[in-house]
Amino acid sequence: MKKFKGQGRRSFMKGAGMTALLSAAGSGSAFGMGAGMGQSSGGSGKGYDFDEIYSRIGVNSIKWDSAIRRYGREKITVPMGIADLDFRQHPAVVKALQKRATYDNYGYESVPDSYYQSIIDWNKERYGVELKREWIRNSSALKPGMVSTMRGLNPVKGKVILSTPTYSGFRGAINQAGMRVEMNPLKKVNGRWTFDLEDLESRLDYETKCLVLCNPNNPTGECWTADEMRALGDLCISKGVTVLADEIHCDFVTKGNKFVPYSSIGEKYAETSITYRSPSKTFGHANLKVAHFYTQNQDLMNATMRGGGHEQGCNAFGLIASEVAFSEGAQWVDDVNEYLDGNFDYLVEYINTPGNMPGISYTKPEGTYLAWLDCNGLKERVAGPEQVQALQDQMRAAGSNRRATPEMAIGEWMVQNSGVQLNAGHSYGIGSDGFMRMNIAVPRSSLETALNNMDAALKKLFA
Ligand SMILES: Cc1ncc(COP(=O)(O)O)c(C=O)c1O
Known part of the structure; x- marks a missing residue:
């Protein structure tokens, strides 16, 4: 109770909230912080120095x-x-983590509403997507959430479709869920990769439960258009296949391009999909182990919770990093x-x-x-x-x-x-x-x- 003397920590958190904790940490404004915290005095960007060679050697990276x-x-x-x-790292995140580390207790904690609000605000402001608090759940990383959904939807050894080339970790996740991988290779049309819908249709059978949509696609880099996703989604809906939208790379888009969330392309697509996100990719938080997923479909959420591979309780540092990053990192x-x-x-x-x-x-x-x-x-x-x-x-x-x-x-x-x-x-x-x-x-x-x-x-x- 060193820093929060005179107040129980619980009442401190409850009364003052995360915002106060953070302003106590001096992180109200990222730009108010001194050099040496990742900001340059006129280097690249609008104040952050991405030119700096910052050694990552010696931390088991x-x-x-x-x-x-x-x-x-x-x-x-x-x-x-x-x-x-x-x-x-974003300087406000570093500052908030430093501040939290000075509080000498790391016991069980609940997740504050402000954490969810920061996700809701980020989605509204950056993507025009209106999320409800009750649609969102946490997991310690993206893959555990995805594995949970697969498990929840697939009591038997069903198939999961991957449009390849795509992220190598999906295969491990599918195996972990006890499922089989079915590849639906992308095809190149006018120099751009796109879905091969004919091939996809031929693969969607009674054993197929899910399709993983990686948007933007790692490693080929497409930001899928609403039309492409609707065509894919229509096929999936017609065969009762749930779309698992991995949007972990959504905050990285090159000039002139646009990321469109799968849940935004129409009610029936939102209703038959679940979206996985994480600040880990956007802000470089991978080892803070915090991610979230959302769906408006309660049955799908229930299936995911039954799948159980996620960990609802993220660690204290990950939760703080996520909230600060989404609140101050635009x-x-x-x-x-x-x-x-x-x-x-x-x-x-x-x-x-x-x-x-x-x-x-x-x-x-x-x-x-x-x-x-x-x-x-x-x-x-x-x-x-x-x-x-x-x-x-x-x-x-x-x-x-x-x-x-x-x-x-x-x-x-x-x-x-x-x-x-x-x-x-x-x-x-x-x-x-x-x-x-x-x-x-x-x-x-x-x-x-x-x-x-x-x-x-x-x-x-x-x-
Ligand atoms: C598309 C995609 N999904 C998921 C992950 C893994 O995320 P996590 O470590 O949160 O499970 C990665 C990591 O590179 C990725 O590129």
Whole structure:
């Protein structure tokens, strides 16, 4: 009771509310805080310094420390794998967490209304979606919520449709729920991936219970249009298939594009779907373990709660981070989008400059901060059968029984020759052959270094 002397904590929280706690933390205005908290004195964006190289080494970060453990520090120059941000956290979030940490008790807590209100306000202000408090539930991360719905809807081993390439973690979630994955590959029309509805229709049978809609799609980056989603949704509705809308990347949209929530495209779509969201992707909170999901369909919510894989009680820090971020983070998200858009432009221009990056082709996505690089031009030189076999032998010798793929061989070659780590495409499902995923949520100078290193290595390879 150090800081809140004279008041029980419960009455402090009840009486003063989260807002007071936060203003006590001095976080009323993100812009009121000093430099050194992620704000620059005139750098990038409108006050936040995304150019700053902020070391993530030494905190067991998967992106940095796992790569270093695997390859050695000298091999890793720019890891561009797992989808989180290399930027400092929003300063108001940091401040609020610091403040909370000074209160020396972490016992059971309830979730304040203000937490839900911040989600409701975010959706209304940014997407024009009107959510009701009773439609929203928490989970410790996005996937546990999704697993719960699948379990709740599928007492028997039913099928879940994935439109691939899509996020690799869905397959694990489906397996965890005791279900089977059925892939409905996206098709490319006029240079843009879209749903193959004919193929989808042929796969929707009595065993199919759910379809996962990833919007914007990780890794290909489409922000699905209302018409595309309605066409997909109509098919699902006609076959009694529930749409599980993963909108975790919704706050990352490139210039000129728009994210449309699935629940906003019409009553019948909202009624037959459930949406999963999290501040974890938007603000870089993944390890604070806080996410939420919503549906207006009470039966679907009940099924999800019966599924039970979620954890209603999120941890104290995650709840605070989520509320502060959604309450105060709008400008930060606008700024980060502007910065990432600049990164995408830089990347697109770099790759498409004649002579640069032989073997790789790329066009700008509509959303996410993930670049889906077509590396098919590299396969023959670095990922032929012999190279894949050599990698397989190496992996076996290291005790792994995973199957080596051409994309893994490309990834290995890239690390060894450029110090850049990318995610191998094969894990994103059918349609991913020869693709590699690059996370561009890094300071511009790191992106420049990565591209220069890759370019030099590739030019040598093609010399
Ligand atoms: C589309 C998508 N869904 C879900 C997740 C995982 O979210 P969580 O860690 O909250 O389960 C990710 C992480 O990269 C993702 O890209």
